[in-house]
Amino acid sequence: MAKKTAIQPTRIEDYPQWYQQVIRAADMAEVSDVRGCMVIKPWGYAIWENMQAALDRMFKKTGHENAYFPLLIPLRFLEKEAEHVDGFAKECAVVTHHRLEPGPNGGLVPAGKLEEPLIVRPTSETIIGSSFARWVQSWRDLPLKINQWANVVRWEMRTRMFLRTSEFLWQEGHTAHATKEEALEETRLMLDVYADFAENWMAMPVIKGEKTAGERFPGAESTLTIEAMMQDRKALQSGTSHFLGQNFAKAQDIKFQDSEGKEVHAWTTSWGLSTRMVGALIMTHSDDDGLVLPPRLAPRQVVIMPIIKGDSDREAILQYCRGIERDLSESSFMGEPVRVLLDDRDMRGGEKKWHHVKRGVPLRLEVGPRDMAGDNVFMNRRDTGESQSMGRQELITNIESLLKQIQSGLYAKALKLREDNTVRIDSLAEFRDYFTAENTQKPEIHGGFAMCHWAEDPSLDKILDELRVTIRCIPFDEPEEQGTCIFTGKPSTKRAVFGKSY
């Protein structure tokens, strides 16, 4: 008989539905009444706040400052940068009026037509560029390294919570530099920051690499990316860092006098990471009982559940639990106080347990009269499902190493999944087979990551489109080697990562 799971359907039965149900069971977000937009509920938002705090510290440590630029962008700004606009301006929210008035049939109608429509930012290169053009006059004003935490809107036709929504939250970094070398260095530095965050905070292994020309950010000279594998073997682009060359600087007139008094255009970069990462986090670690959270990003790392049988022992058990709560709060994990919740709600034990299982709290402690009598706690690990009775002092002493074990265990498990599902493929027939053959164990899953030789050629698109496969990136740490493009037979010196994607 199959084990009863908290999430129906399971990953194997229907991965996309499983994903929606995990979000629902963990009470992270819900579909809103506004087309394509979601409501991020407290548990989901607290995870995003932890992500923000970690990233913000990293950005400041690497010399960036936060600022804030207008939400609404004049239409003429978008017209300046043709290639960028082709990529972005197609589907966006357009503000055309600035007033509501009573309509002829009751209700309200738009009034006060604007002379020039305004666009709700889909990204802020153009509006930030217009400030940079004012701020940058001399080489002494450079480098200029700015980050913004903001909401953006891209009118999406098919949406999925966290992964693709019309409005989403993100950070966008924008920098200007005196030299090409410095801008290239910054582009790479911020990709490394993203990879550090993904691997060490999210416990999500990533492949760092460069996008091919066809997959670049509109207007960029190169786009660097971190790519992660989800449990359905699909790739999720998890953060991108763009070297914009002088393209945006020229369109927006960002120029400066260099140390010899010559007027030249700046070199710019931009890089962004969004609430999509909450989706990535869910899909990397969660299981058929719901969310699984790496301790570094969990809003609560430990929950204490008093097991109270009768009124007589209530106060004694609560007292004991409060002591554990205090000791844990005074312990630290990775330099921060352990985040602990004493859940003393009056609720059936099973219901309470599953509440926290589905929300992915890394450690659950059950404390009943017998545990108290032996100065013990009954500990349950969310990641492995292991339970054991443990001395109270032993728990306090070992809490940091326990949480570290969970953090690194999740990373190792995710890395193994990726390694087990990455193959080197040297023929088109094998490639087709890899991405179409049914996996007997997991009939809905085709393939994983394929490392293949390739060459830029229009014929690739057709084959890849047909298989619904994309080139994810050209990985930095793939060695150079002589090979043959499996699509065209042209010579190739480096393999790229191919995969289905979100």
Next chain:
Amino acid sequence: MAKKTAIQPTRIEDYPQWYQQVIRAADMAEVSDVRGCMVIKPWGYAIWENMQAALDRMFKKTGHENAYFPLLIPLRFLEKEAEHVDGFAKECAVVTHHRLEPGPNGGLVPAGKLEEPLIVRPTSETIIGSSFARWVQSWRDLPLKINQWANVVRWEMRTRMFLRTSEFLWQEGHTAHATKEEALEETRLMLDVYADFAENWMAMPVIKGEKTAGERFPGAESTLTIEAMMQDRKALQSGTSHFLGQNFAKAQDIKFQDSEGKEVHAWTTSWGLSTRMVGALIMTHSDDDGLVLPPRLAPRQVVIMPIIKGDSDREAILQYCRGIERDLSESSFMGEPVRVLLDDRDMRGGEKKWHHVKRGVPLRLEVGPRDMAGDNVFMNRRDTGESQSMGRQELITNIESLLKQIQSGLYAKALKLREDNTVRIDSLAEFRDYFTAENTQKPEIHGGFAMCHWAEDPSLDKILDELRVTIRCIPFDEPEEQGTCIFTGKPSTKRAVFGKSY
């Protein structure tokens, strides 16, 4: 001869212009290319970040959780709550299209007309209410205490940086309760949180009170406010907390089964505080040399400026300064590490000094060869202008009490200004005179706060409009006393605060 000041004009010469120039000199913000919207530059944004961090901790401590709701609100939502809409929906950004297409004359034109227009949120009662209606089913779901950090847009005709801009940043709290009493308590609790923040973080004294019916938030049953006096004697409404009764709950169908199984509407509150507070901070403390910051909100509390005369002593002085930087960073002020900057830029000493004076850094330390030789620093206080030579160890030992002195000194000074400019007035003639007579010392300033007996009456509006005076609030800690309304002669039991305002 008048002392030369860094800010021209001075406060006395032209207060509104002085305000703009302080912002400019401190590099806090700039007007953007988007009508009515500003760009918040790093120094201004860092102050807002410090405000956010302090408030966010207070909200969480009082049991609130953060969440995030959609930016765009369907038009029909606004039509639900007639009174609220009358107050808000008049001037707002209306999204009518979701695409841009190439136009007939080149350029881009709006396309993809929406079936229902969307409004960029001017505040989120309606959209959050629609989630609350789903979340609240039973008395067990209450209280529901949510906060959101967000941007909002209100189409303003006359704008001023931080004080009134079409887009601004704020937090909005929204709560739902089972009983009227609990909602009233929450409304008052959050006003107290705002007052605590204003007085203890911003060093800005405030009067807590209730708005009169005419000044209430649209749709609220009562609006509580904190009111502060700026240096031009005008009032600035600094944070409001609204008791919404069951009005919004009825419009939005937020109802629950009470413990007896009866279905009843919830009682709701909302409360908000915005980037306007950065404007209030500027106007409360700054002087004719620029920004003055209370240490608790200053992005940098101490700046160290090495005075290097020749290359020979450069390394020794820098070394000495780095030691001071380290010792200060390891000291704490109000439970957080002291925020210190070693400014070793190669720049003329006077220019560097004024850079930090205009940005309001509370303490400047100048360190030259003679200071180093005596193990001293030369300390300058931004608030009082006092300078003194001081032993290095003495500085480190006393840094917390020094910063506390500055913090409380700024508060005391602001309180004295308010007290010196608050009068009790008992006749209309005197009232008229107070708000029109030229102050011989400060010809542009008329009046301050007037505490007067009053009664609700339509005739008040005319007189107040003419004098450009408003009732700021009915203060909580004004005693009950028998009196006569100075406008109508009706009996009155309590004085209200009258003043000109922002």
